[in-house]
Amino acid sequence: MTIPLVRVHGVDDVRLDNIDKPRTAPGDVLIEVLLCGICGSDLGYIGMGGLGMTHPMPLGHELVGSVAEVGERVSHLQIGDRVVVNPMAGGNSIGNGGTEGAFSPYLLVRNVAADERAVIKIPDGLSVDQAAMVEPLSVALHGCRQGNAKAGDKVVIFGAGPIGLCVALCLNYLGVERLVIVDQSSHRLAAAESIGAVPFKAGSNNLGEFLIQQHGQSELMGMPVPSSDIYIEATGAKPVFEQIMNTAKTGARVVVLGLHKQSVPLDLANVLLRELNIVGSMAYSDEFPAVIEMLTGGKIDLQPIISHRFPLSQFSEAIAQASEPDEAIKVLIDCQC
Incomplete structure (x- = not known):
């Protein structure tokens, strides 16, 4: 056969x-x-x-x-x-x-x-x-865990593709309420908004100012920066990672979830100055059972x-x-x- x-x-x-x-x-x-x-x-x-x-x-x-x-x-x-x-x-x-x-x-x-x-x-x-x-949600939940995401965190997701949106669903489940998602696609941003995220169209306005409006303001050596706690990079685009590095506040957590196919230079003086916590997130370890439990609870709407x-x-x-x-x-x- x-x-x-x-x-x-x-x-x-x-x-x-x-x-x-x-x-x-x-x-x-x-x-x-x-x-x-x-x-x-x-x-x-x-x-x-x-x-x-x-x-x-x-x-x-x-x-x-x-x-x-x-x-x-x-x-x-x-x-x-x-x-x-x-x-x-x-x-x-x-x-x-x-x-x-x-x-x-x-x-x-x-x-x-x-x-x-x-x-x-x-x-x-x-x-x-x-x-x-379950599999893509496990990828997303692992990324949330790598960033130690918890209720009360102010989070920015770059990329409203399937994984970025799954991250948004997982963050909602974990109790994160102040969630911004950035993308170029109006269609995908509409889906992000329907699951409770605040959409921002990349390139439309000043992202830093928008994040300050949403997450409040911190200072970095006298300069205003957003008070966002976690940045999830789910695009794999070099300019996006560089933008995060130049936007993040002191002590921000940065999760690299997107696959970068070209090398990205890392300014270690900038990492030192901002005391950034940068971590990669690859696939999953033991997230499948947790995702199944999460879905069984009926609090996750996958239709968007x-x-x-x-x-x-x-x-x-x-x-x-x-x-x-x-x-x-x-x-x-x-x-x-």
């Missing part, structure tokens, strides 16, 4: 290939994939032709599904269980340079017996839409973020839509169509 699987063959060359249906080893689990979201990294992998592998690179890692087969050494799952998958657990790197990808009707998850965190059962009350967002749905058979059209920031935010793929 053959099944379709999305794979990158070269620069801007992504195809829906036919492969043999995977076989389950004793320590593995076979997942029937219901929904899988398109991540910004998927677009990046397509644009760069994969991760330098000699064979086609499978895509897809933001998924929800049900258990179709269970290896004999896997004890915590049963056929029919509704689950999410941690793509980085068990050494799998699903959709991120590994041998499997989730843009397919079936996904083989290896080494589940050795690492039970690889496949996690979800509560009955969690919808498939909510579950499909989920913008489009496509069947797997129309993956090319879905990728084109996901590449339009003024129209799309999170695009979900129905992998059974």
Whole structure:
């Protein structure tokens, strides 16, 4: 039996290939994939032709599904269980340079017996839409934790893409009320406003003055600066990071969440002067259970973020839509169509 699987063959060359249906080893689990979201990294992998592998690179890692087969050494799952998958657990790197990808009707998850965190059962009350967002929300929650975000903090998010908006949702859940989000897309800023963030269109006015209006004023060697406590950099754009470095108050926390593809010079005298706390945030460690609990509580509204749905058979059209920031935010793929 053959099944379709999305794979990158070269620069801007992504195809829906036919492969043999995977076989389950004793320590593995076979997942029937219901929904899988398109991540910004998927677009990046397509644009760069994969991760330098000699064979086609499978895509897809933001998924929800049900258990179709269970290896004999896997004890915590049963056929029919509704689950999410941690793509980085068990050494799998699903959709991120590994041998499997989730843009397919079936996904083989290896080494589940050795690492039970690889496949996690979800509560009955969690919808498939909510579950499909567990992975990106885990990325966002990890970024919040890296910045030690807490109720009462004044936070600025740069980038109202899926991850930036997920960060906003997580911050709302943590009790952060004075939240500003900066982006160039009016469409995405509208989504940000609908989930409780104060939008600012990049380049429209003086950001520093706007942040002082929203967060109050501090002084840095006699100069007025915003009293913002945390800056979340979720764009991967060099000018944005440089702007943060020249705006932050003394003791501000800066979380680098966006992937920077070019080097950014760091003025250590400026870091010293402002006593900045700069930290990176890469993927997640143990956030999946916390995100599932957060979603189960019913306090997170994902509808402003989920913008489009496509069947797997129309993956090319879905990728084109996901590449339009003024129209799309999170695009979900129905992998059974």
